[in-house]
Amino acid sequence: MRASKVKLGISACLLGAEVRYNGGHRLSRLCSSNLSEYFDFISVCPEVGIGMPIPREPIRLVGNPLAPRAVGTVDHSRDVTNALSTYAERMAVELQGISGYIFMQQSPSCGLERVKVHQEGGQPSKPGRGIYAAAFCRRHPDLPVEEDGRLNDPVLRENFITRVYTYAEWQHLLQQGLTRRALIAFHSRYKYLLMATDPVRYKSLGRLLGELNRHDLGELAPHYFRELMSALKQCATRSTHSNVLQHLSGYLKRVLSSDEKQEMKQLIGQYREGIVPLAVPLTLLKHHFRRHPDCYIAEQAYLQPHPEPLAPSNAL
Numbered sequence: 665m666r667a668s669k670v671k672l673g674i675s676a677c678l679l680g681a682e683v684r685y686n687g688g689h690r691l692s693r694l695c696s697s698n699l700s701e702y703f704d705f706i707s708v709c710p711e712v713g714i715g716m717p718i719p720r721e722p723i724r725l726v727g728n729p730l731a732p733r734a735v736g737t738v739d740h741s742r743d744v745t746n747a748l749s750t751y752a753e754r755m756a757v758e759l760q761g762i763s764g765y766i767f768m769q770q771s772p773s774c775g776l777e778r779v780k781v782h783q784e785g786g787q788p789s790k791p792g793r794g795i796y797a798a799a800f801c802r803r804h805p806d807l808p809v810e811e812d813g814r815l816n817d818p819v820l821r822e823n824f825i826t827r828v829y830t831y832a833e834w835q836h837l838l839q840q841g842l843t844r845r846a847l848i849a850f851h852s853r854y855k856y857l858l859m860a861t862d863p864v865r866y867k868s869l870g871r872l873l874g875e876l877n878r879h880d881l882g883e884l885a886p887h888y889f890r891e892l893m894s895a896l897k898q899c900a901t902r903s904t905h906s907n908v909l910q911h912l913s914g915y916l917k918r919v920l921s922s923d924e925k926q927e928m929k930q931l932i933g934q935y936r937e938g939i940v941p942l943a944v945p946l947t948l949l950k951h952h953f954r955r956h957p958d959c960y961i962a963e964q965a966y967l968q969p970h971p972e973p974l975a976p977s978n979a980l
C-alpha cells in the first residue's frame with residue numbers, strides 16, 4: 665500500500681480549468697473523476713504560464729515538423745516558441761516528483777503527437793509535437809506520458825497506468841538509495857511483466873543484470889531503467905500474456921489437482937484464442953495463489969501492477 669497518491673502532471677484544461685484561447689476548457693471525465701481517486705494531479709497551462717491572456721489569439725505550429733515554431737494565427741510575427749520551451753525547462757525541474765504526465769491532444773503547446781504543423785504556400789500540414797510537450801519530454805525521456813484521447817482506449821490506459829506505477833516505484837527505490845541487491849529485487853519483481861510486454865528485452869535485461877558485478881551501478885542503473893521503460897511501452901499480446909500465464913501456473917504444479925491444472929490450461933488456451941478475456945484465467949490464477957501462497961509470485965508486478973479497480977482486464 666502506498667502512503668500517498670502518485671503524482672501526475674496534466675494539461676490544466678483537461679481538469680476543467682477555463683484556460684483555453686477561447687476561455688473554455690476540455691474537461692476529461694476520465695481524469696477528473698475516475699483517475700483522480702488514485703492520482704494527485706498537478707495541472708499546468710503553459711500558455712497561461714508564459715503570460716498569455718485568457719481569452720487570447722490562438723497559436724499554431726509552422727515550418728519544419730521536427731523543429732516547428734509556435735506563432736499567432738493572425739499576427740504571424742508573434743512567436744512564442746522560445747518562451748514555451750523555456751517554461752517547459754522550468755517546469756521539468758519543478759515537477760521532478762511526478763510519475764507521469766497527461767497532455768491535451770492536438771494542442772500546439774501540449775500535444776504529444778500528430779499536431780498539425782502548417783506549411784507555407786497552402787501545402788498540406790504535417791504532423792509534429794507541441795512545443796511545451798516536446799521540451800518537457802526531452803528533460804524526462806523515461807517519464808510515462810500520454811494524451812487524453814488515447815486514454816479512452818482500455819489497452820493503452822492500462823499500459824500507461826502500469827508504467828506510471830513502475831516509474832513511481834523506481835523513484836522510491838532511488839530515494840531509498842539504490843544498491844545492487846535492491847536493483848536485482850526490483851528486476852525480479854518486474855520479470856513477468858517484462859516477459860509479457862517485450863520478450864526480447866526480457867532476455868537482454870536479464871543478461872545485463874547477470875553481469876551486474878562487472879559494471880558500475882551508477883552507470884548501469886539508468887541504462888537498465890531506460891530499457892525497462894521502453895519495453896513496458898509495448899502492449900502485451902494474447903500470445904505473450906498466455907506465455908506468462910503458463911509460466912506462472914507452473915509454480916502451482918505440485919499443489920493443484922489434475923482437474924484444476926486441466927481447467928487452468930483450458931482457460932489459458934481459451935484466452936489465447938480470444939474466447940475469454942484476460943480477467944478469466946488471471947482471476948483463477950490469483951485464486952489458486954491465494955490458496956497456495958508463493959513468496960516469489962506474491963511480489964510479481966504482473967499480477968498487481970497497480971490498484972485493482974484501475975485494471976480493465978475485461979477489455980484485454
Ligand code: SF4
Pocket residue numbers: 675676677678683684685708709710711712768771773774
Ligand atoms: S492545451 Fe495546454 S496550453 Fe492549451 S489550454 Fe490546455 S493546458 Fe493550456
